Amino acid sequence: MPQFLDFDQPDFEQAFTALLSAKREDSPDVDDTVADIIAQVRASGDAAVIALTKKFDRIALTPETLRITVAEVDAAVAEVSTEDRAALELAAARIRAYHARQLPEDAEWQDDTGATLGWRWSAVSAAGLYVPGGLASYPSSVLMNAIPAKVAGVERLAMVVPTPDGVLNPLVLLAARLAGVDEIYRIGGAQAVAALAYGTDTIPPVDTITGPGNAYVAAAKRRVFGKVGIDMIAGPSEILVIADGDNDADWIALDLLSQAEHDESAQSILITTDPAFGRAVSDAVDARLETLERRAIAGTSWRENGAIITVPDLATAAKLSNRIAPEHLELCVADVDALSAQITHAGAIFLGQWTPEAIGDYVGGPNHVLPTARSARFSSGLSVLDFMKRTTLARMTPDALRAIGPSAERLARSESLEAHGLSVTARLSKLND
Amino acid sequence: MPQFLDFDQPDFEQAFTALLSAKREDSPDVDDTVADIIAQVRASGDAAVIALTKKFDRIALTPETLRITVAEVDAAVAEVSTEDRAALELAAARIRAYHARQLPEDAEWQDDTGATLGWRWSAVSAAGLYVPGGLASYPSSVLMNAIPAKVAGVERLAMVVPTPDGVLNPLVLLAARLAGVDEIYRIGGAQAVAALAYGTDTIPPVDTITGPGNAYVAAAKRRVFGKVGIDMIAGPSEILVIADGDNDADWIALDLLSQAEHDESAQSILITTDPAFGRAVSDAVDARLETLERRAIAGTSWRENGAIITVPDLATAAKLSNRIAPEHLELCVADVDALSAQITHAGAIFLGQWTPEAIGDYVGGPNHVLPTARSARFSSGLSVLDFMKRTTLARMTPDALRAIGPSAERLARSESLEAHGLSVTARLSKLND
The missing domain is CATH 1.20.5.1300 (Single alpha-helices involved in coiled-coils or other helix-helix interfaces)
Structure with missing residues (x-):
């Protein structure tokens, strides 16, 4: 059972504050290990990367085989079905079209003294993209990271992806090809981040590193921040749905479960003005949990981190939502525009019942790399701007x-x-x- | 003597690479101390902040006196001369006008499927501004940090500034007032950063923290990054001047010295197509160093980190400049537009001989908080966008x-x-x- 909270109950504020501040993830402290790995790569370059890859991914590489060849990519993508390829191509086209609109404009003007002022934007020269291996190796994430970089104008986009036991992921490689990735290295972990940041004989250094990863990758990104740019350090995924009673409980249940199935630490919250609808959603989640493939993960997430909150009106829902600052926010109410106008902090808003959050994960167009853990209070999802910088001008x-x-x-x-x-x-x- | 490098000499590449990778600053490792200070503030709030302020700044505060009162600010700013006030007001007006143009636009459009897509920008609710105490307490930095926050629409802007032995800086307080700072606390160091990030009974937490500081402040900002947003971690200042022979050697010498006088770790580099002009600038620097108030600092910086590089043509100068990715770049050549067009990585460009870098530090309009240590390869100076975030929309x-x-x-x-x-x-x- 998730938590049930009622705004009108006297203990609400206490319970809501506890929900807000609950630490859902115990990050292991791997900082010393990561510092050591980075030092090894800085000292020994390729040799260190190769030794660490042998240890962690159980494959024996040489400087010549660090990089996945064009022929290997050709062979892997040939395995992808026509239908999967078409779906990835549609996603890539829509993500590209959305992000192309983010390209910022240069400016130049004269002020009243006759001085010329302005700025201009330019792309970073080289970017690195971290792609996790194994289960969390998502082709959609490759598109979401690589396409904004290429739209920005990044000339050299180098991807790293660990291939435990040497297994390549055809869809990940196809996504990289569709997105225009220039180089792919079969390495991962903190050693891959260090190689991208500091360079080795085989891997030239990059200027910015983005992409999700485990605790080692996150710690490594934090450590190389400053030497290179990094995107945010992502935490477990979250969704908040604000719904009135005029919705299909099963649809909302599935939307909540589509975050819960990511990770036991994921969090799914429903805020509703209709207590009966809240109970119906809870029942619908339970029903779906009986058959869902990832029911163990989703069930744990829902029981431990899920919540159904009853509020007297949508204005209250908006206020609570702004305190949560959710990564994903679905608005399933009659007047979505009126409610949306009250939202000040959210990574992405999905408006109306025909916009399940999963659309945004794949084919909507906006980026699915979004601020977690309440950081939508101060940060934005990944965009073209993460791969650009501004030079100010004065004359x-x-x-x-x-x-x-x-x-x-x-x-x-x-x-x-x-x-x-x-x-x-x-x-x-x-x-x- | 600074280094003299000549692009046409066989050892140039080696010498230039060494110049690029030279570590100019030995940051003391204060990370454990800072972790402990942050833990104290999280555990004990005001009491910890007060105890640490007594220890480091030698003043005894209570929760009631943590904040500098309006009456205290009134009394302090009354001491500022009419001329200084007018100069600060001009600077504030120009910085505000420049940054107002940075306000980003929202977007919304329908695509060919009938889906509505877009994004909108909003300000962070609360921002914290760190202002160093003592010698490095610059009113201009208060303007450069606070004005973009207020232009962005930040409702609550809280400033922290240590006041060792209780001494207030009237110009800093006036700058804060002109910029619209809402709250000022007389605290500093890692304890002030922790108080802003986590809040205490007296100091509500903020969402984003910006502003320069010493090694303790930098380490604290790095540690609270994620809990709150932060601006860049700034390193020592740098200037690169590209000049042909048709310049006043004394002007260029002063421009180089205006970085050198900041800090012994600062770096000033001249690239010129005219070896005789390079020698003339070197002589002019030496002449100015005889009388400059901060000649000890500026002289050390110039001797240890300065360089004069001779190149065969301006295209080569642009290429070297892009490898340096300077914080400040002055272009003093006949055709500044042609040279500027070749610059891809720089924090700020000052075009033409009538634009000394110092204009940009105070009254030009663009921000003087700029990426150091080659980070202009991937990051930008402070702007309105640092106090805003983007919510993506899909329907x-x-x-x-x-x-x-x-x-x-x-x-x-x-x-x-x-x-x-x-x-x-x-x-x-x-x-x-």
Whole structure:
């Protein structure tokens, strides 16, 4: 049974606060191990990567076989069915179209002093994409990470994916090909992150690393942050559904379960204005849990982290939602626009009953890499901007310098930075000659 | 003497690579100390903050006196001269005007399936601004951090600034007032970062923390990253000037010194096509170093980290500049636009001889918080976007779901995520009834 909370009960605030602050995931402290792995890769490059890959993935590589060849990719993608290929191609096209609209604009203008100001955007030269191996190796995640990088204009996109016991994943390789990945290395773990960040003889370093991974990968990304850019450190997935009573309980149950089945630490919450509907959803979840393939995982997640919250009205639902700042938010109410306008913190909003969250995981177009663990309060899903940076531009004229230079001189003096001030003074003196 | 490098000499590549990879700053490893301070603040809140402030800043506070009162700010800003106030006001107005143009646009459109897609931006609710105490307490940095937050729409902006021995800095407090800072606490160090991130009884937690600080502050920001958003971890300042021979050697010398005077670890580099001009700049630096107030710091920086590089042409200068990815880049050449177009990695570009970098530190308009240590390869200066986040939007219609739902079902199955697929299947079944 998930938790049942009622906004009108006196203990609600306490229970809701506890739900908000519950730590769902016990990350093992692997920081020392990861520091050691990174040091090995920095010291010994390919040799360290190869030794660690032999240890963790049980495959013997050489510098020549670190990289998956075009022929290997050809052979693997030939195994993909026509239907799976078509589905991936549709997803890739829709993700590309959505992200193309995110390309930011440069700006340049003259202000009232005659100074020209502005900025321009440019892509990072090289990006690295981490793709987990084994069960969590999702072709959709390859599309969601690689396509924004290529839309941004990244020239060199290098992917790493561990292949335990040497097994390649055809769909992952097809996704990489469709997305335009330039290089693929069969390595994983902290050693792969270190190789991307610092480079080896075989793997040139990149400027930015994105993509999900286990605790070792997350710790490694955190450690190389600063040397390279990284995307967010993702936690377990979450969904919040706000629904009135006029919904199909089974649909909502499946939406809740589609997060719960990811991971025992995942969290699925329903907020409803209709207590009877809440109970119906709870029953529908139980019914679906009897047959679901991943019922062990989904059931644990639902029992330990799930919640059904009854509220007196949708305004209250919106307020609670903003405190949760959910990764995924589904709005299944009569007037979705009115409710959506009240939402200030959410990674992605799915509007209306015809928009199950799973659409967003695959083919909707928006990115499925989204802020977890309440970080939608301050961060955004992955986008083209994660693979770009902005250079600011300023060009003074003699008139502009006359107008604003004296203020710069004054402020430099107030901060005891004499050379700052003199660099302006010397020019103003020339103008006043 | 700084290093003299000549692109045409056989040892150039080796010397330039060494210059690029030189570690200029020895950050003390304060991570354990900082972890302990954060744990104390999380466990004991105000009491821990007060005890640590007594220890490090030698002032005895109570929960009631943690916050600097409006009356105290009134009294302090009354001490500021009319001229200093006018200079700060001009700077604030120009920084505000520049950053107002960075406000991003929301988007919404219908695609060919009838689905509505888009995104919208919103501000973080609360931001924290770290301001160092003592010598490095710069009013200009208060403006550069606080104004973008307020332009973004941050409702609650809380500033922390240590006041060793209880001394307030009138200009810093005036800058805070001009920028619209809502709360000011007289605390600093890792304890202030922890208080902002986790909150205490007196200091409500914030969502994002920005601002410069010493090694303890940097380590604390790195540790609370994820719980809250942070801006970059800044390293020592850098300037690269690309100049032809048709420049005033003294102006360029002062521009180089205006970085060098910040910090012994700062780095100032000149790339020139004219070896004689390079020598003239070196002589001009030496002449200025005889009288400069901060000559000890600037001299050490110049001798240990400075460089003058001679190149055969400006295309080579641009290529070297892109490998350096400088924080500040001054282009003092005849055709600045042609050279600027070749620059792909730089935090900020200052175009032409009338635009000394110091203008950008104070009154130009663009932000002076910029990526250091080659991180302009992948990151940008502080902007309004650092205080905002994007929520993606998707709304399917029955027709849209019919068009793309089957591909989502197929991909869900390929990833063994059954409930994901069923959430689509259940809806499509209803449509096909």
